[in-house]
Each structure stands twice: as structure tokens, then as C-alpha cells.
Amino acid sequence: MARQNKQIKLLILKALQEIGEAAGAARIHDRLAASGTMLQPRTVRYYLLQLDREGLTRFVGRRKGREVSERGREELARANIIEKVGFVEARIDSLGYRMTFSLGSExxxxxxxxxxxxxxxxxxxxxxxxxxxxxxxxxxxxxxxxxxxxxxxxxxxxxxxxxxxxxxxxxxxxxxxxxxxxxxxxxxxxxxxxxxxxxxxxxxxxxxxxxxxxxxxxxxxxxxxxxxxxxxxxxxxxxxxxxxxxxxxxxxxxxxxxxxxxxxxxxxxxxxxxxxxxxxxxxxxxxxxxxxxxxxxxxxxxxxxxxxxx
Structure with a gap:
């Protein structure tokens, strides 16, 4: 369970970094969904609070949301490299499977x-x-x-x-x-x-x-x-x-x-x-x-x- 929690935190942290600016749970949820990771917005909020406590994210404001802290960027850079091997292949499979386009209906x-x-x-x-x-x-x-x-x-x-x-x-x-x-x-x-x-x-x-x-x-x-x-x-x-x-x-x-x-x-x-x-x-x-x-x-x-x- 601890390993799964760490992976989810890294995914949320990476999504927030890809957004490029401070963002709330709703935007992070949309970003994760677009990349093939399905989490409920309340689940995202739960993990964001944990990331705040660990100093990996920084609360900017109620409207703007959070941004990745310097410590968070360092964590993303040195995240377990072995766990990241094959991530690209898995993401391709996930995106292709969740696509709904049909040649029949175009x-x-x-x-x-x-x-x-x-x-x-x-x-x-x-x-x-x-x-x-x-x-x-x-x-x-x-x-x-x-x-x-x-x-x-x-x-x-x-x-x-x-x-x-x-x-x-x-x-x-x-x-x-x-x-x-x-x-x-x-x-x-x-x-x-x-x-x-x-x-x-x-x-x-x-x-x-x-x-x-x-x-x-x-x-x-x-x-x-x-x-x-x-x-x-x-x-x-x-x-x-x-x-x-x-x-x-x-x-x-x-x-x-x-x-x-x-x-x-x-x-x-x-x-x-x-x-x-x-x-x-x-x-x-x-x-x-x-x-x-x-x-x-x-x-x-x-x-x-x-x-x-x-």
C-alpha cells in the first residue's frame, strides 16, 4: 500500500508540474485523466494535503491552488528510476485503450x-x-x-x-x-x-x-x-x-x-x-x-x- 501511495503522489506531482503553474485539484484531476490515470477529485485533494505536509507542494491560494515546491521538483528528478522504466509503454497502452474514436461513426x-x-x-x-x-x-x-x-x-x-x-x-x-x-x-x-x-x-x-x-x-x-x-x-x-x-x-x-x-x-x-x-x-x-x-x-x-x- 505504501508503494502504491508513493506512485500516486508522484503522478499527482508530475501532473502539477506539467500544468506549469499553480492549480487546484480539479485541474490536476483533468490532467491525470487526460494522461490515462483515473482518480476522484477528492482523492487528489487528499494526496495534495499529504504532499503539502511533506513539503513537496506549496499552497498558493484558494483560487489558484498549489504549485510544485523546489523540494518537489528535486523529488521528481530523483524518483525511483527502476519504477519509471517502461512507464512510456504503459502510458501508450492506457491512452490507446481509453480512446473512443470509431471509423464507422468518425x-x-x-x-x-x-x-x-x-x-x-x-x-x-x-x-x-x-x-x-x-x-x-x-x-x-x-x-x-x-x-x-x-x-x-x-x-x-x-x-x-x-x-x-x-x-x-x-x-x-x-x-x-x-x-x-x-x-x-x-x-x-x-x-x-x-x-x-x-x-x-x-x-x-x-x-x-x-x-x-x-x-x-x-x-x-x-x-x-x-x-x-x-x-x-x-x-x-x-x-x-x-x-x-x-x-x-x-x-x-x-x-x-x-x-x-x-x-x-x-x-x-x-x-x-x-x-x-x-x-x-x-x-x-x-x-x-x-x-x-x-x-x-x-x-x-x-x-x-x-x-x-x-
């Missing part, structure tokens, strides 16, 4: 990547994203924009900022699951493109063995060349690698055609690229990551559920 919740940038950068960021969508280097063809203090996918945009939501590749998992096709997310990596066609993976990180989001890590490290790829057709982009049962390959191809024919949020790329440790009788499915504004302008990123209607 409605429901999808998974979105949300980036926040300064409002003054919005016009330039949208211009940067247009050629990426035109080359079909990301998921889908639509974005959602939220102004300061507006909410999108359970995330409230801070003052002076703008939130940009793009379809996350985890949406593919949810669609396949809804069609009765099991899917396992294995790797996040960098995919080399030449003349608009995928050639090979040049870097891979296995979700099961990391505490960080591989694609976010590659982007922050400046290892992608999405702009070059959008302009010339050649470059390096982020992509995620999944495994599906080989017996379901025909059904996956059928689902892909339906996704391309209608107006769904995404369309996975499925080239036959050689990747280590893909064992029979399983097959590979590859989806490009969603386009985001230039990382030099991105202040904070997150992954959440949000409603979709065609």
Missing part, C-alpha cells in the same frame, strides 16, 4: 500531442507546419489551436501562450484496437526519407526499456530534419514502430484503406523496413509522428485525449 476521442508556444510565434509556426502536412509526413491533416487559459484535451494553456494540438500516432493503436486488432508499440525512432519515400530507421529506442519519450528526446536533441524533408522530400523524421499479428495483416491493410478513403484523423505508413527483433509470426507497422512547431519555439509538450468529429 467520432469519438483521439490522442493528441499538445505543444505550447509563445503567442507571437503562432503565425510562423503554422507556416512551418503547412509543408509538413502537404508532404503527409505527420498524422492527419488537421490541428486544433487553443488560446491562453482555454482548455484542450484536459490541458489549460498558460497566459501568454498558445496551445497547438496535432494527432498523435497512438491514435493508430486505438483505431486498430477498436477493430479487434491487437497492437504492441515497440520502438520510437528516426526514419530516413529519400525523395519522399521511407528508406530505413537510423535510430531506435525501445519503449519498454526507457524512462523518456523517445520521439520527444530526438526532437529536443535536434536530431530530426523534418523541415528539409518537407522542402526536398529527403531528411530524417520521427516515427514509431509497432508490431501486429501477421494473421491480422490483411485486416490492417483493410483498415488503412478505410482511413485513407474517409476523413479520419490519421493514416499510418506501413513500409516493409527491416527492424531488429521482429519475430514471426508478427509483422511491422510504422506511423510517422505528428508535426509540431519548430522545437526552438516549443515551451512545453504533452499527450492527451481530445474529442474528434469529422
Amino acid at each position: 467520432q469519438g476521442t483521439i490522442i493528441a500531442n499538445i505543444a505550447t508556444i509563445r503567442e507571437s510565434y503562432l503565425a510562423r509556426a503554422l507556416e512551418d507546419m503547412k509543408p509538413v502536412f502537404a508532404r503527409r509526413l505527420g498524422m492527419g491533416s488537421r490541428i486544433a489551436v487553443a488560446r491562453e487559459e482555454e482548455s484542450i484535451g484536459g490541458f489549460t494553456v498558460p497566459r501568454g501562450m498558445v496551445g497547438i494540438a496535432t494527432v498523435c500516432s497512438v491514435t493508430v493503436n486505438g483505431i486498430l484496437l477498436d477493430e479487434g486488432i491487437p497492437v504492441t508499440s515497440r520502438f520510437g525512432g528516426l526514419l530516413e526519407m529519400r525523395e519522399g519515400k521511407p528508406v530505413r530507421f537510423v535510430e531506435l529506442i525501445e519503449y519498454r526499456g526507457t524512462t523518456l519519450d523517445p520521439l520527444e528526446t530526438f526532437i529536443q536533441a535536434g536530431m530530426t530534419r523534418v523541415r528539409d524533408c518537407a522542402r526536398t522530400g529527403s531528411g530524417v523524421i520521427g516515427a514509431s514502430f509497432r508490431e501486429i499479428p501477421s494473421v491480422a495483416l490483411a485486416d490492417v491493410n483493410r483498415v488503412q484503406k478505410r482511413m485513407e478513403a474517409g476523413s479520419p484523423p490519421c493514416s499510418p505508413q506501413m513500409p516493409s523496413l527491416r527492424v531488429p527483433r521482429v519475430l514471426r509470426p508478427r509483422s511491422a507497422a510504422i506511423a510517422t509522428s505528428s508535426p509540431t512547431p519548430s522545437t526552438s519555439r516549443v515551451t512545453k509538450g504533452s499527450c492527451s485525449r481530445m474529442p474528434w468529429r469529422s
Whole structure:
């Protein structure tokens, strides 16, 4: 029980840190729910009181709520690293399972990547994203924009900022699951493109063995060349690698055609690229990551559920 309580505290602390400003139990509850963790608001309040006593959070005011203290930030930084291994994989599974989008109705919740940038950068960021969508280097063809203090996918945009939501590749998992096709997310990596066609993976990180989001890590490290790829057709982009049962390959191809024919949020790329440790009788499915504004302008990123209607 003590270990479970510690994990819940860390989740609440992490959610509060991701919000980026002082927040109350209701906002923290929404943030946790958007990330796949279901807790009652009163449960969140109970643990916030404990975090106050431990000096990990600081009470700001009845309207503003609490913020993470310096001690709380230190605790998050040195939290049990072993417990964090595989967290990314578990979060992907949770988000995909809780997605409600259906190809039949073309409605429901999808998974979105949300980036926040300064409002003054919005016009330039949208211009940067247009050629990426035109080359079909990301998921889908639509974005959602939220102004300061507006909410999108359970995330409230801070003052002076703008939130940009793009379809996350985890949406593919949810669609396949809804069609009765099991899917396992294995790797996040960098995919080399030449003349608009995928050639090979040049870097891979296995979700099961990391505490960080591989694609976010590659982007922050400046290892992608999405702009070059959008302009010339050649470059390096982020992509995620999944495994599906080989017996379901025909059904996956059928689902892909339906996704391309209608107006769904995404369309996975499925080239036959050689990747280590893909064992029979399983097959590979590859989806490009969603386009985001230039990382030099991105202040904070997150992954959440949000409603979709065609």
C-alpha cells in the first residue's frame, strides 16, 4: 500500500508540474485523466494535503491552488528510476485503450500531442507546419489551436501562450484496437526519407526499456530534419514502430484503406523496413509522428485525449 501511495503522489506531482503553474485539484484531476490515470477529485485533494505536509507542494491560494515546491521538483528528478522504466509503454497502452474514436461513426476521442508556444510565434509556426502536412509526413491533416487559459484535451494553456494540438500516432493503436486488432508499440525512432519515400530507421529506442519519450528526446536533441524533408522530400523524421499479428495483416491493410478513403484523423505508413527483433509470426507497422512547431519555439509538450468529429 505504501508503494502504491508513493506512485500516486508522484503522478499527482508530475501532473502539477506539467500544468506549469499553480492549480487546484480539479485541474490536476483533468490532467491525470487526460494522461490515462483515473482518480476522484477528492482523492487528489487528499494526496495534495499529504504532499503539502511533506513539503513537496506549496499552497498558493484558494483560487489558484498549489504549485510544485523546489523540494518537489528535486523529488521528481530523483524518483525511483527502476519504477519509471517502461512507464512510456504503459502510458501508450492506457491512452490507446481509453480512446473512443470509431471509423464507422468518425467520432469519438483521439490522442493528441499538445505543444505550447509563445503567442507571437503562432503565425510562423503554422507556416512551418503547412509543408509538413502537404508532404503527409505527420498524422492527419488537421490541428486544433487553443488560446491562453482555454482548455484542450484536459490541458489549460498558460497566459501568454498558445496551445497547438496535432494527432498523435497512438491514435493508430486505438483505431486498430477498436477493430479487434491487437497492437504492441515497440520502438520510437528516426526514419530516413529519400525523395519522399521511407528508406530505413537510423535510430531506435525501445519503449519498454526507457524512462523518456523517445520521439520527444530526438526532437529536443535536434536530431530530426523534418523541415528539409518537407522542402526536398529527403531528411530524417520521427516515427514509431509497432508490431501486429501477421494473421491480422490483411485486416490492417483493410483498415488503412478505410482511413485513407474517409476523413479520419490519421493514416499510418506501413513500409516493409527491416527492424531488429521482429519475430514471426508478427509483422511491422510504422506511423510517422505528428508535426509540431519548430522545437526552438516549443515551451512545453504533452499527450492527451481530445474529442474528434469529422
